[in-house]
Amino acid sequence: MTSTTALDNTNALADLLAISPVVPVLTIEDVSHAIPLARALLEGGIGVVEVTLRTEAAMAAMAAMIAEVPDMVVGAGTVLTAAQYRAVADLGARFVVSPGSSPSVLEAAAASRTPFLPGAATPTEVLHLLEAGYRLQKFFPAEPAGGIPMLKSIGAPITDVRFCPTGGITPANAPAYLALANVICVGGSWLTPSDAMRRGDWPHITKLAADASALKR
Numbered sequence: 001m002t003s004t005t006a007l008d009n010t011n012a013l014a015d016l017l018a019i020s021p022v023v024p025v026l027t028i029e030d031v032s033h034a035i036p037l038a039r040a041l042l043e044g045g046i047g048v049v050e051v052t053l054r055t056e057a058a059m060a061a062m063a064a065m066i067a068e069v070p071d072m073v074v075g076a077g078t079v080l081t082a083a084q085y086r087a088v089a090d091l092g093a094r095f096v097v098s099p100g101s102s103p104s105v106l107e108a109a110a111a112s113r114t115p116f117l118p119g120a121a122t123p124t125e126v127l128h129l130l131e132a133g134y135r136l137q138k139f140f141p142a143e144p145a146g147g148i149p150m151l152k153s154i155g156a157p158i159t160d161v162r163f164c165p166t167g168g169i170t171p172a173n174a175p176a177y178l179a180l181a182n183v184i185c186v187g188g189s190w191l192t193p194s195d196a197m198r199r200g201d202w203p204h205i206t207k208l209a210a211d212a213s214a215l216k217r
């Protein structure tokens with residue numbers, strides 16, 4: 001049976017999260033950065049991004065990337081409400097990410113064809129989401145919530161869920177996260193340092209992307 005809702009997120013989302021070992025978390029202040037940034041990441045071998053709804057420019061930035069950089073898979077992050085879920089799905093985001101989950105956001109996801117990556121940080125949250133059909137979850141905030149030992153501990157009894165840890169991931173600790181059996185990819189903001197973004201230093205971002213896309217999992 002083909003799922004037509006975001007509830008069973010596993011198949012469609014697993015393909016998208018498998019595109020790159022690192023999913024850059026982008027906070028875009030200036031909409032004019034969107035296209036050169038997406039191109040710079042793509043040139044470095046990164047084919048999927050999460051654009052956070054933390055800035056006023058976020059929606060326009062996503063729209064620009066979707067229209068002008070069709071090879072980049074654009075997901076929306078920091079989605080905290082059902083209205084935001086519907087708005088980013090209508091805009092054409094390929095997947096939706098939240099730092100957690102709430103009843104109304106889960107309801108919006110269940111009514112949408114756009115896959116959802118909900119966040120969890122404890123075994124109880126993981127099990128609630130698993131019961132709702134989510135076998136792919138964001139582990140957030142990864143480092144403050146216990147990092148690698150926590151993911152190993154969760155993975156011992158709960159073998160059906162794979163995670164995208166995000167929050168405190170760095171080039172130094174990413175390889176150890178990616179080596180875990182229950183990690184599908186990692187998320188992080190380190191590929192887009194705000195000073196490089198402000199300067200429009202796209203070659204630097206391409207270099208960071210190339211290093212990240214070469215990480216093994």
Ligand SMILES: O=C(O)C(=O)C[C@H](O)[C@H](O)COP(=O)(O)O
Binds near residue numbers: 079169
């Ligand atoms: O905005 C969201 O939806 C989040 O869940 C938070 C982000 O994923 C993290 O803030 C990225 O973490 P850093 O790589 O440590 O900067």
